[in-house]
Amino acid sequence: MNGAAGAVLEAADLTLDYVSDNGRVRAVENVSFAVTKGERLVLLGPSGCGKSSILKTIAGFIKPSEGSILLDGRPVTKPGPDRVVVFQEFDQxxxxxxxxxxxxxxxxxxxxxxxxxxxxxxxxxxxxxxxxxxxxxxxxxxxxxxxxxxxxxxxxxxxPEVLLMDEPFAALDALTRTNLQSDLLDLAEELKFTLVFVTHAIEEAVLIGTKLHLLSAHPGRTLATFDTKGFGRDKLGTTEFQEIVRDINAALFARPAGAAA
Structure with a gap:
């Protein structure tokens, strides 16, 4: 099976379902994206949109209900040392x-x-x-x-071929979080690793990512993608940075067509 040209990692029409006491619950529906070597993809969306589920599927902990995760063009079927996860919890x-x-x-x-x-x-x-x-x-x-x-x-x-981070700074105080964001960017510049980063914080998403994949509320579907390359620390507080934050916010909270005001 071949993936997108040049992609290290690819989600192809990914759908994830969970079985609960109330039956089958859809967490993610028909999500696709591709990540090339050295890119930093951020999955952004509200709580419950399936961001962490997508990350666990990339890691090989969850099997897709439909679609697939491809690493170097090959389907991911289990965990492996080529993908390593840093979780939010401190006790790792x-x-x-x-x-x-x-x-x-x-x-x-x-x-x-x-x-x-x-x-x-x-x-x-x-x-x-x-x-x-x-x-x-x-x-x-x-x-x-x-x-x-x-x-x-x-x-x-x-x-690892791909570093996976699931809201790793969410539970930290603001100053420590800012310092670690800066450290991560320094490491990314030095080591050129490929990153998939999950967050629900818009400014963090713009700062960390070179590409942003925006997901809807449950079930998670693709709302939009943004090119966030070039919005690093030197752009914080600038008009350009605030404009893309506003654009992402507008896309995230856009009222569906035909919805009541």
Whole structure:
């Protein structure tokens, strides 16, 4: 099966259903998008629109009801080290291992690195995210922001083909969130990784993404796509930035044709 030309990752007519006590519930309907190498795709939409479900399907945790997820033109059927997820929850680290051991562990298990190689790569990744002084700390001693830095370091250390982030900064205070957004952009510029990022915050979506895929309220359907490349930190507060935020807001909350006023 071939995907879109040049696409590393592609959702092709993706539909997701869940079975509940009340029967089958549709979470996502007929969503398609393509991501090329080094792009940062943001999935944006209201709570319950299926953003996280799409991310879990990309990760291989959920099977599509219809359509498919393609990685390098091949259907995704299960989880793999080529896709790594950073979740919103702070407690993603193994509490009995140090920060360095947490980052090194998947390198040994999923990438077959020796203990010495894994340790060296882990240290490099942790230094890169600003945790050089916390290598031997245990997760319970870290702040929420430090835990997320460690989770990002662990994900990047395995060199996944696609990095998946599910509202990773949503539970942080405003200052820490801003700092981590900036750090993520620095890492993206340095490492040129491919990213799929889920959020319901419009300004964060514009800042982080080079491409934005806007989803409707439940069930999630494609409302619009926006080219957000070039709206980085230097554009924050500018007229251009605020205009695209207003355009996205208008598309997100547009009243359907024929709806009562």
């Amino acid at each position: 680290l193994l509490p009995w291992k140090t920060v360095r051991e947490n980052v090194a562990f998947p390198l040994k298990v999923a990438r077959g690195k020796s203990q010495a190689e894994a340790r060296e790569i882990a240290e490099q990744a942790l230094v890169r995210v600003g945790l050089a002084r916390a290598l031997d700390a245990y997760p319970h001693t870290l702040s929420g922001g430090m835990k997320q830095r460690a989770a990002i370091a662990r994900a990047l250390a395995t060199a």
